[in-house]
Amino acid sequence: MYDIKWIRENAEVFDTGRKRRGLEPVSARLLALDDARRAAIAGLQQAQERRNAASKEIGAAMKAGDSAKAEALKAEVAQIKENWPSLEEAERYAIAELENALSSIPNTPLDAVPDGKDEHDNVEALKWGEPRIFDFTPREHFEIGEGLGLMDFEVAAKLSGARFVVNKGALARLERALAQFMLDLHTGEHGYMEVAPPLLVRDDAMFGTAQLPKFREDQFSVTAGRQSGQPDPTAEPLMPAADYWLIPTAEVPLTNLVRESILDESQLPLRMTAGTYCFRAEAGAAGKDTRGMIRQHQFYKVELVSVTTPEQSLEEHERMTGCAEKVLRALALPYRKVTLCTGDMGFASQKTYDLEVWLPGQGKYREISSCSVCGDFQARRMNARSRGPDGKPRFVHTLNGSGVAVGRAMVAVLENYQEADGSVSVPAVLRPYMGGLTRISGK
Known part of the structure; x- marks a missing residue:
């Protein structure tokens, strides 16, 4: 199984290895899946960070007597909680999509292996x-x-x-x-x-x-x-x-x-x-x-x-x-x-x-x-x-x-x-x- 980081750094070598096996290049698709995985992980992290920050801001607003701001922040936190399961599911799906794709890709032949069809x-x-x-x-x-x-x-x-x-x-x-x-x-x-x-x-x-x-x-x-x-x-x-x-x-x-x-x-x-x-x-x-x-x-x-x-x-x-x-x-x-x-x-x-x-x-x-x-x-x-x-x-x-x-x-x-x-x-x-x-x- 491949390290996606290695594929990102060696996309041309990776696709050349596939070509030697008679297979189509897939580095672009894999890197797109990795981009989606990274975006999903980042989205979840950003939501977590915003929920933590908003929770602190609620306390500060209440302490300052700004009830309107506090209620708006509470609504924002509630919305984040409501969206949380879908964000987690998006992360799981993106990770699984990449892992499934990587698990189906054969190893790259060494240079000493002769090229051929069968x-x-x-x-x-x-x-x-x-x-x-x-x-x-x-x-x-x-x-x-x-x-x-x-x-x-x-x-x-x-x-x-x-x-x-x-x-x-x-x-x-x-x-x-x-x-x-x-x-x-x-x-x-x-x-x-x-x-x-x-x-x-x-x-x-x-x-x-x-x-x-x-x-x-x-x-x-x-x-x-x-x-x-x-x-x-x-x-x-x-x-x-x-x-x-x-x-x-x-x-x-x-x-x-x-x-x-x-x-x-x-x-x-x-x-x-x-x-x-x-x-x-x-x-x-x-x-x-x-x-x-x-x-x-x-x-x-x-x-x-x-x-x-x-x-x-x-x-x-x-x-x-x-x-x-x-x-x-x-x-x-x-x-x-x-x-x-x-x-x-x-x-x-x-x-x-x-x-x-x-x-x-x-x-x-x-x-x-x-x-x-x-x-x-x-x-x-x-x-x-x-x-x-x-x-x-x-x-x-x-x-x-x-x-x-x-x-x-x-x-x-x-x-x-x-x-x-x-x-x-x-x-x-x-x-x-x-x-x-x-x-x-x-x-």
Whole structure:
């Protein structure tokens, strides 16, 4: 979220950043809203000052015996009191109008981000690993899983509808093994602190990381409390009667751990990781990846979050992306790293690297991790600050990345390690987590 003062001082830079994202300039409209906000605040202050002054003048007039003047002043004070609610409402409305407008504006891309319209304009930074050459036609992951009798989309649909899956036996264990391996790697070798956060969060947390209000339709909401009948007044409620959101990624609770706080900069960078289920409505993905596990409403992901000083954030972005890359290299999965262009990067991001893993069943690279630096964009929404040696508070910088998406990692393992007989070899690094199992061959 932007500081309107910064926009007022850098209107041309701000509009140029929007143009690079393919958006129209809005600085003039925002500054007009800010002018209206300032006028409303000034009007309320002036009314308050005049009411206080008139009240004093009433006493002076009465003391001087000027009853006519005193009555006129009383009438003026009464009129101010009568107008007061409308003045307060005008102030609230003007403030809300500006805040709503600012909250819907995406972050400004860094100069290093390539310009472009969509994924076709992303720039490949590196490619690692050679795709395996098969002596048979490689199958897609859902064909492999269903062939093993361990991946069931039909039963999941009966339980929950489309975009869900039931994994069984060795595939259920493989998903767990992947998550454990990633968490052990990030905590043991990369210095991240593991966190077990709530999966239900309130509006403020979703707003803080910019899932709300822009992407409301992509989220799942949950209403607590009884939905029908009269509540039992003697029963203790299990949860407060309030609305919650299922997290779309652990980025939301992890980043919000520092909301409304002032950190000592000697604590930074703060690095956190969590393995959680994530929930996305996929409202904008109609018709995309309707088969298989690529795009589901519920999926498991290991998330990486960093909180840094402004000076540390770009270096931390490279480091975080490298941590995600080490997961893919340890699993010996071919991948490529791309820098997203201005037209493809996320709402809160200043710069994003995507890691795309090779899927032989599809014959193409697919995203498995997205690592973004957000600058102070989220910190302003959360009021998350740090205090340096000079004692002055300033907004922190935040970063987030997948380290990596567990479901998609399982898809990649199934497709890259499949054998002609329908079985799947277990990557060496995962075998200790699979009880020594070297091959998945069915029930």
